[in-house]
Amino acid sequence: MNKFKYLSIAALLLIISACTPSQQAKLEPSSSQANTVDTTNVEPVSKAVNGKVNRKGWEVSVTGVKYAGQKIQGKYSTYEAAEVWTVVSVTVKNTSGKRQREDNAWFSLPFSKLVDSKGNKYDSKETEYKYDVQLLSKPFSPGEARSVDFLFDTPKGIKADKFLIKDEKFESLPFKL
Numbered sequence: 001m002n003k004f005k006y007l008s009i010a011a012l013l014l015i016i017s018a019c020t021p022s023q024q025a026k027l028e029p030s031s032s033q034a035n036t037v038d039t040t041n042v043e044p045v046s047k048a049v050n051g052k053v054n055r056k057g058w059e060v061s062v063t064g065v066k067y068a069g070q071k072i073q074g075k076y077s078t079y080e081a082a083e084v085w086t087v088v089s090v091t092v093k094n095t096s097g098k099r100q101r102e103d104n105a106w107f108s109l110p111f112s113k114l115v116d117s118k119g120n121k122y123d124s125k126e127t128e129y130k131y132d133v134q135l136l137s138k139p140f141s142p143g144e145a146r147s148v149d150f151l152f153d154t155p156k157g158i159k160a161d162k163f164l165i166k167d168e169k170f171e172s173l174p175f176k177l
Helices: 002-017 133-137
Strands: 036-038 052-055 058-067 071-073 078-080 084-094 107-116 121-123 126-129 145-154 160-167 172-176
Touching (some): 084 160, 107 145, 107 172
Antiparallel strands (some): 052 058, 058 084, 071 078, 084 145, 107 160, 126 145
């Protein structure tokens, strides 16, 4: 299990290291400007999002869902969907009272899935980190929280129903959206 975590973390670090960070997220002018959404301020949906699990010194919570356009300008990159982006915002918090690394946690976020109201499953296509990516290789301090947006390339008009993460046994843990 830990080998999969290290492999997924290494893959994420390689992807991020290839990106050129910018000081400020700006919308890129294009012919599809109407479909462009800035994810630096993803708002929670109007209905309550059920989903906070506090286990073994870690709290994982789904903080919002947004149905975005075909193009999203994030902090580090521009993302373009084949159809449209459904964005799920997640926050991870160290509740242990001591420094700890996410790669030793009971959950694995890189294999997250979105399930729509018809039961269709979608893999996360992109991940937008809402914190300084230099922290990826550093442990969480006590009480520290970091947020991430998971981007799912979905058909227009779907209704997000569940967000699935994997636990330490690699079993799916559903968060009701």
